[in-house]
Amino acid sequence: MALALGGALLAPGLAQAAGTLTVALASDAESWDPIDTFILDWGRVGSNIYDGLIQRTPDLKLQPGLALSWEMLDDNTRIRFKLRPNVTFHDGEPFNADAVKYSFDRLLGEEGGKGPQQANYTAIKSVEVIDDMTVDFHLGSPDPVLLTKLAGYGAMIVPPKYVEEHGEEYFNAHPCGTGPFKFVEYTPKVSLTLEANPDYWDGAPKVDKLVYRFIAEAATQVAELQSGGIDIATLVPISLLDTIKADSNLTVESITGPNAVALRFNTKDGITKDPKVRKALIEAVDREAIIEQILQGNGKPIASFQSSLSFGNDPDLKPIPYDPDAAQAALTEAGVAPGSKVELDFVGSDATFREVAQTVAAFLQGIGLDPQLKSYETNVLFKDVIPNGKTGDLFQMTWGGWTFDYDNTAYLLYHSGQYWNPYDKDQTLDDMLEKQRNTYDQDARQTILRQIADYVADQAIEMPLYNLNTIYAMNKRVHDLPPTPDIRFRFNGVTLD
Amino acid sequence: MTGFLLRRIGLAVFVILAVTVLVAYSVRLSGDPTAMLLTGSGNITQADIDRIRAALGVDRPFVAQYLDFLGGVLHGDLGLTFFGKTSVNALIAQALPATLLLAFLSLGLSLLISIPLGIHAAVHRGSWSDQTVRLLSLVGLSFPNFWLAMMFVLIFAITLHWLPTSGFFGASSLVMPAATLGLILCAINVRLVRGAMLETLSTQYILVARSKGLAERLVLYKHALRNCLIPILTYVGLQFGDLIGGVVIVEKVFNWPGMGSLAFDAISARDYPVIQGVVLVLATLIVLVNLAVDIAYGLVDPRVRLR
Numbered sequence: 001m002a003l004a005l006g007g008a009l010l011a012p013g014l015a016q017a018a019g020t021l022t023v024a025l026a027s028d029a030e031s032w033d034p035i036d037t038f039i040l041d042w043g044r045v046g047s048n049i050y051d052g053l054i055q056r057t058p059d060l061k062l063q064p065g066l067a068l069s070w071e072m073l074d075d076n077t078r079i080r081f082k083l084r085p086n087v088t089f090h091d092g093e094p095f096n097a098d099a100v101k102y103s104f105d106r107l108l109g110e111e112g113g114k115g116p117q118q119a120n121y122t123a124i125k126s127v128e129v130i131d132d133m134t135v136d137f138h139l140g141s142p143d144p145v146l147l148t149k150l151a152g153y154g155a156m157i158v159p160p161k162y163v164e165e166h167g168e169e170y171f172n173a174h175p176c177g178t179g180p181f182k183f184v185e186y187t188p189k190v191s192l193t194l195e196a197n198p199d200y201w202d203g204a205p206k207v208d209k210l211v212y213r214f215i216a217e218a219a220t221q222v223a224e225l226q227s228g229g230i231d232i233a234t235l236v237p238i239s240l241l242d243t244i245k246a247d248s249n250l251t252v253e254s255i256t257g258p259n260a261v262a263l264r265f266n267t268k269d270g271i272t273k274d275p276k277v278r279k280a281l282i283e284a285v286d287r288e289a290i291i292e293q294i295l296q297g298n299g300k301p302i303a304s305f306q307s308s309l310s311f312g313n314d315p316d317l318k319p320i321p322y323d324p325d326a327a328q329a330a331l332t333e334a335g336v337a338p339g340s341k342v343e344l345d346f347v348g349s350d351a352t353f354r355e356v357a358q359t360v361a362a363f364l365q366g367i368g369l370d371p372q373l374k375s376y377e378t379n380v381l382f383k384d385v386i387p388n389g390k391t392g393d394l395f396q397m398t399w400g401g402w403t404f405d406y407d408n409t410a411y412l413l414y415h416s417g418q419y420w421n422p423y424d425k426d427q428t429l430d431d432m433l434e435k436q437r438n439t440y441d442q443d444a445r446q447t448i449l450r451q452i453a454d455y456v457a458d459q460a461i462e463m464p465l466y467n468l469n470t471i472y473a474m475n476k477r478v479h480d481l482p483p484t485p486d487i488r489f490r491f492n493g494v495t496l497d
Numbered sequence: 498m499t500g501f502l503l504r505r506i507g508l509a510v511f512v513i514l515a516v517t518v519l520v521a522y523s524v525r526l527s528g529d530p531t532a533m534l535l536t537g538s539g540n541i542t543q544a545d546i547d548r549i550r551a552a553l554g555v556d557r558p559f560v561a562q563y564l565d566f567l568g569g570v571l572h573g574d575l576g577l578t579f580f581g582k583t584s585v586n587a588l589i590a591q592a593l594p595a596t597l598l599l600a601f602l603s604l605g606l607s608l609l610i611s612i613p614l615g616i617h618a619a620v621h622r623g624s625w626s627d628q629t630v631r632l633l634s635l636v637g638l639s640f641p642n643f644w645l646a647m648m649f650v651l652i653f654a655i656t657l658h659w660l661p662t663s664g665f666f667g668a669s670s671l672v673m674p675a676a677t678l679g680l681i682l683c684a685i686n687v688r689l690v691r692g693a694m695l696e697t698l699s700t701q702y703i704l705v706a707r708s709k710g711l712a713e714r715l716v717l718y719k720h721a722l723r724n725c726l727i728p729i730l731t732y733v734g735l736q737f738g739d740l741i742g743g744v745v746i747v748e749k750v751f752n753w754p755g756m757g758s759l760a761f762d763a764i765s766a767r768d769y770p771v772i773q774g775v776v777l778v779l780a781t782l783i784v785l786v787n788l789a790v791d792i793a794y795g796l797v798d799p800r801v802r803l804r
Contacts, residue, residue, distance in 0.1 A: 027762070028762070029580070029581075030578060030580040030581025030583065031580055031581040031582065036580070113548055113552065114548075114549065114552035114553075115549070116545065116549065118545075119542065119545045168582070169577075169582050169583075172581050172582055172583070173581065173583065187591075187754075188581065188583055188587075188588055188591070189588070189591075189592070189754055189758060189759060189762065190664070190665070190754045213664065213752075214752075215663060215664075215752045216749065216752070216758070216761070216762065217749055217750060217752065219647065219750070220650075220662070220663050220749075220750055220751070220752050223647075223650045223651075223654060223655060223662045223663070224662045224663055226655045226662075227650075227654040227655045227658060227661075227662045228658075229654075229661060229662050229663070229664070377527065377528075379527055379528030379767070380527070380528065383528050383529075383531075418542075419542060419543055
């Protein structure tokens with residue numbers, strides 16, 4: 001019956017117009033206003049509609065965007081930006097200093113307060129228009145990562161007249177910026193369509209149309225990729241990699257990404273209170289085997305809780321080697337009784353991590369412990385169990401962030417009193433973390449950040465597991481898309497067969 | 498009859514209210530939308546979380562939030578989504594027709610196949626064709642619908658390129674989702690039809706009809722089918738609720754822009770207004786279908802009314 005029906009209705013909407021690039025995203029951000037964004041998928045769209053003052057290249061270098069140049073003044077309390085002339089928004093209004101001031105006043109004011117982006121830019125006290133093409137940012141507190149953040153999601157420049165005339169709700173669903181693609185149509189939960197902006201200041205895009213389809217199921221994204229319904233799948237589970245690789249029309253990109261995965265220890269109670277025991281637990285787990293077997297090589301060993309691309313990563317700091325015999329000896333010496341219970345808390349919905357957790361448990365069993373796996377719903381683990389210090393001996397954390405700066409991880413995870421640090425109060429660590437935040441000398445910062453990583457490794461505050469690769473898959477008809485570790489694709493250079 | 502109707506309608510309103518209270522309350526127990534911030538990353542502090550919670554209005558007591566929702570419902574307004582500030586009414590207006598289309602189509606498909614097949618199996622009870630139908634129905638009952646869906650995709654979309662893999666691109670997009678749901682329903686219904694038919698065929702009036710020398714076709718389709726249609730249609734009415742539930746998984750696999758996908762995404766994002774809206778509409782729909790069945794019962798069978 002299905003066969004007969006299938007033969008009868010031969011009108012699939014698969015054929016694509018020349019020059020249309022179709023990208024599948026796992027989630028619909030729902031609001032396309034830069035200051036509202038809650039999710040990473042926003043960046044894959046927003047980076048094509050808007051520009052920031054500063055841009056970051058695919059190899060993570062900062063370069064001029066809507067600002068031609070910038071300089072730090074008055075002992076690093078003021079940044080002066082010279083703006084790019086002759087740029088217009090998609091609605092035709094000119095880009096100028098007023099637009100910059102409007103965008104940041106909005107971000108730092110009441111409207112921005114309703115969203116999560118404001119928190120990244122609180123170092124900016126005010127924005128002052130000097131002349132039509134010059135603005136000054138007055139800083140209230142030092143933030144050495146601010147320039148990178150200005151290349152981020154929340155700092156993108158919006159058109160003042162357009163937003164004021166149409167209102168916030170309209171702007172959410174009808175975005176307008178200065179970027180390489182212009183908004184055409186948005187159907188919530190289904191798709192978002194953009195078209196090339198022929199007047200883009202950095203050259204018109206080479207594809208005519210850019211269509212995003214929201215497909216939450218990884219298997220469906222891969223099936224669409226195989227059948228030609230989409231050109232790029234951004235949700236590619238490791239279990240489906242072989243299927244994609246077997247298809248001669250498709251290609252997989254697996255590149256070093258921002259996300260690091262670790263098991264943190266409860267350093268306050270139980271056997272993991274003792275740093276020697278924590279080190280022994282790290283020694284007991286063969287992390288390389290986990291990367292090879294479970295991740296199928298799509299990850300890298302790490303010695304600290306950061307990506308190898310992160311600012312502050314020390315290539316000379318090596319992971320503690322796998323040595324179960326030494327681990328067992330250390331446990332005996334520390335007086336840990338054989339058969340002691342160790343609880344490992346993790347998020348149950350992540351199939352890959354579930355396997356990782358089971359493997360870690362097997363390794364811990366190998367040195368005579370009695371591991372208990374406890375899976376939680378995401379919300380419960382991250383909103384209650386961790387911040388309130390109710391975890392077991394080990395708990396899962398994945399950390400990344402598009403800034404690629406160790407400060408973003410270290411400060412929030414190790415400084416006393418932070419949301420993500422329920423157990424430790426360490427003055428040495430606090431001092432180092434504050435010191436690197438108060439200087440704009442990037443060399444000095446790098447030195448301190450490396451010292452922090454060293455110190456954390458020495459205290460064995462967590463068991464660093466791996467740096468997970470960013471994986472996406474494409475149809476081979478897509479060319480000139482540079483591998484982008486921060487997963488914010490810009491499609492203006494892309495060509496299609 | 499009026500008293501019976503009023504009682505039924507009063508009960509229906511109570512059920513719908515109870516369902517929305519239960520859902521609105523339990524979804525709040527499982528965490529709030531600011532969790533989305535935490536699973537991403539960045540400079541989030543407790544103060545930021547508090548500020549955003551206040552902006553969304555989720556820091557108020559549950560009763561205040563629920564009464565707000567109820568007040569909106571009385572004005573026909575389900576509110577705005579948390580993240581996009583889009584109207585929930587508009588989202589549901591887009592998703593509900595897609596889901597109903599899929600549900601009715603698969604129900605129709607299942608009846609179209611299961612009625613003749615069930616009758617055939619009942620008439621030729623014990624024959625090889627009866628055995629085959631029963632075996633196939635058992636197979637159909639035992640495999641999960643998402644597996645069948647993936648197999649369809651593999652064959653008709655990836656290998657043969659006959660049908661679109663997912664989404665809604667016109668009539669061709671309906672084929673695979675409707676066939677997946679319809680075939681699984683068919684496996685249940687064919688057993689039901691067979692059972693009902695067997696019972697009817699053993700009754701006296703069929704014996705009378707046959708001994709009058711009526712043609713077998715007339716006996717089966719005029720006398721027997723009409724009588725066993727009553728339990729079948731009643732059951733199908735009840736099945737509608739299950740069908741709406743089962744649609745969620747199939748909608749997910751085929752990325753069908755229906756109520757299931759809407760609810761699923763809203764639950765993972767803790768977008769309360771959307772969850773509440775979807776549950777209210779679906780609960781009302783299911784209650785209405787059941788109410789219609791109850792009333793139809795009352796019309797057909799006076800004994801029900803008396804009770």
